[in-house]
Amino acid sequence: METKLHFIDGQFVPSADGATFEKRSPLDNQPLYNIAKGGKAEIERATRAAREALRGEWGKMPQAKRSEMLHAVADAITRRFDEFVAAEEADTGQPRHVISHAFVPRGAANFKVFADVVKNVPTESFRMDTLDSRGAVNYAVRKPKGVIGVISPWNAPFLLMTWKVAPALACGNTVVVKPSEETPATAMLLGEIMNEVGIPPGVYNVVNGFGPDSAGEYLTRDDNVDAITFTGETGTGAAIMKAAADGIRDVSFELGGKNAGIVFADATFDDAVEGIFRSAFMNTGQVCLGTERVYVERPIFDKFVEALKAKCEAVKYGRPGDAGANYGPLISQEHKTKVMSYYQKAVEEGATVVTGGGVPEMEAALKDGAWVQPTIWTNLPETATVVREEIFGPCCHIRPFDEEDEVITLANANRYGLSTTVWTNDLARAHRVADEIEVGITWINSWFLRDLRTAFGGSKQSGIGREGGVHSLEFYSELRNVCIKL
Ligand code: NAD
Numbered sequence: 001m002e003t004k005l006h007f008i009d010g011q012f013v014p015s016a017d018g019a020t021f022e023k024r025s026p027l028d029n030q031p032l033y034n035i036a037k038g039g040k041a042e043i044e045r046a047t048r049a050a051r052e053a054l055r056g057e058w059g060k061m062p063q064a065k066r067s068e069m070l071h072a073v074a075d076a077i078t079r080r081f082d083e084f085v086a087a088e089e090a091d092t093g094q095p096r097h098v099i100s101h102a103f104v105p106r107g108a109a110n111f112k113v114f115a116d117v118v119k120n121v122p123t124e125s126f127r128m129d130t131l132d133s134r135g136a137v138n139y140a141v142r143k144p145k146g147v148i149g150v151i152s153p154w155n156a157p158f159l160l161m162t163w164k165v166a167p168a169l170a171c172g173n174t175v176v177v178k179p180s181e182e183t184p185a186t187a188m189l190l191g192e193i194m195n196e197v198g199i200p201p202g203v204y205n206v207v208n209g210f211g212p213d214s215a216g217e218y219l220t221r222d223d224n225v226d227a228i229t230f231t232g233e234t235g236t237g238a239a240i241m242k243a244a245a246d247g248i249r250d251v252s253f254e255l256g257g258k259n260a261g262i263v264f265a266d267a268t269f270d271d272a273v274e275g276i277f278r279s280a281f282m283n284t285g286q287v288c289l290g291t292e293r294v295y296v297e298r299p300i301f302d303k304f305v306e307a308l309k310a311k312c313e314a315v316k317y318g319r320p321g322d323a324g325a326n327y328g329p330l331i332s333q334e335h336k337t338k339v340m341s342y343y344q345k346a347v348e349e350g351a352t353v354v355t356g357g358g359v360p361e362m363e364a365a366l367k368d369g370a371w372v373q374p375t376i377w378t379n380l381p382e383t384a385t386v387v388r389e390e391i392f393g394p395c396c397h398i399r400p401f402d403e404e405d406e407v408i409t410l411a412n413a414n415r416y417g418l419s420t421t422v423w424t425n426d427l428a429r430a431h432r433v434a435d436e437i438e439v440g441i442t443w444i445n446s447w448f449l450r451d452l453r454t455a456f457g458g459s460k461q462s463g464i465g466r467e468g469g470v471h472s473l474e475f476y477s478e479l480r481n482v483c484i485k486l
């Protein structure tokens with residue numbers, strides 16, 4: 001069986017102690033490959049290489065040349081598109097159209113967008129004019145932060161990892177990536193691309209392994225790391241923040257969500273059903289921006305629940321490339337156990353199970369995979385566990401509402417504040433609701449429609465900071481002021 005190694009200083013290397021662990025397919029739970037299990041030694045080796053690379057060719061490279069190289073990375077991803085799609089399919093088991101239309105193209109787009117953003121951002125200058133300072137001029141120069149630790153999750157691995165790596169490199173930093181232990185394949189392929197296009201060794205490094213007491217935690221504690229960018233669970237964010245505090249390392253966090261979908265009776269009905277369906281069940285519900293709480297205005301409530309139920313019952317389970325398959329497994333047996341425990345809890349707390357709630361009948365070859373049914377609940381109070389906690393699975397609770405103020409209060413009554421999707425044809429209402437909802441991103445009559453120039457991030461416990469466009473530059477670089485007395 002193949003072993004995926006680490007990518008350090010431009011080379012694919014095993015762990016010093018030879019330790020590995022196994023990756024199993026979400027489709028059938030069969031072993032797929034082994035992964036080198038990194039620890040302190042590998043992290044130290046990678047962060048040293050990243051520090052050295054800052055002092056070498058990369059650190060001295062003009063910005064225009066760096067941008068050119070990042071465009072070359074994007075072009076190479078596009079040339080080897082099918083390999084990236086195959087790698088992500090194997091790791092996540094998700095339908096081919098999701099990976100090839102949404103996730104892998106975004107990897108290439110991330111490099112292109114940030115290669116251009118860095119070329120177009122002005123810095124500031126201030127001329128002084130008091131008696132003592134007359135004629136003095138201040139100007140700011142933008143400098144990379146240094147070595148960036150990138151810790152990424154498994155749900156859209158290539159999109160989310162490159163969303164951090166691309167702006168970090170565009171600003172002239174070097175990176176050490178710790179991909180999720182479930183999904184290292186595309187991060188490794190990207191190592192090949194970096195060598196192929198001539199990115200100097202040590203600029204992009206990948207250390208595989210786990211979180212606590214493993215590669216992830218050692219990366220957050222390493223003295224050579226200047227800042228940490230993390231996407232994952234809110235609880236993990238808290239642990240990373242504590243570790244980062246010891247070294248006064250800056251953090252940027254994209255964390256969990258328990259997002260509300262709000263459907264007003266004046267919405268275009270079929271669009272709203274399709275939009276909520278996608279937001280709750282795409283990627284088997286494993287999208288941080290996904291909807292797990294749906295609020296529907298009372299006059300259309302019953303019809304809406306029926307229509308969403310029909311769509312759930314029409315999903316076609318299957319392997320990524322199976323004809324017509326539009327619904328994949330969860331990422332792992334461990335995650336299946338977690339999601340199933342929420343399905344059980346919903347019943348214990350008195351939910352009406354509109355559809356799903358269990359494990360589907362699969363063909364013999366797939367029966368051991370991490371499959372669960374898309375699930376809809378109604379009739380739970382807002383205090384119920386599955387209405388409060390992020391499940392990160394293909395499920396939602398639907399509740400009727402009568403008033404705009406009421407639904408805003410319901411939507412805001414949660415510790416998370418990542419995104420909302422609102423469906424209405426009343427423009428004034430759309431603006432009012434968007435203004436009141438406590439989230440980083442509100443989509444009106446749409447969901448997960450991304451313009452990479454916009455600020456992206458979570459409010460409340462869904463994150464710290466904003467990335468996207470110039471906001472990414474604010475995290476991945478710092479302004480240094482020069483004051484000249486003429
Ligand atoms: P996770 O927090 O379990 O793991 C994410 C990464 O952190 C993995 O690489 C893991 O190995 C590492 N890690 C775990 N513990 C660590 C520690 N103590 N120190 C350092 N690294 C550690 O998250 P996950 O299960 O991989 O992903 C799902 C979660 O990610 C969900 O909560 C989801 O909402 C969130 N997410 C958020 C966004 C966003 O943009 N806000 C995007 C995608 C996923």
Ligand code: 6OD
Binds near residue numbers: 155160163288
């Ligand atoms: O589109 C993005 O940039 C982004 N960070 C998406 C996050 C998806 C979460 O699952």
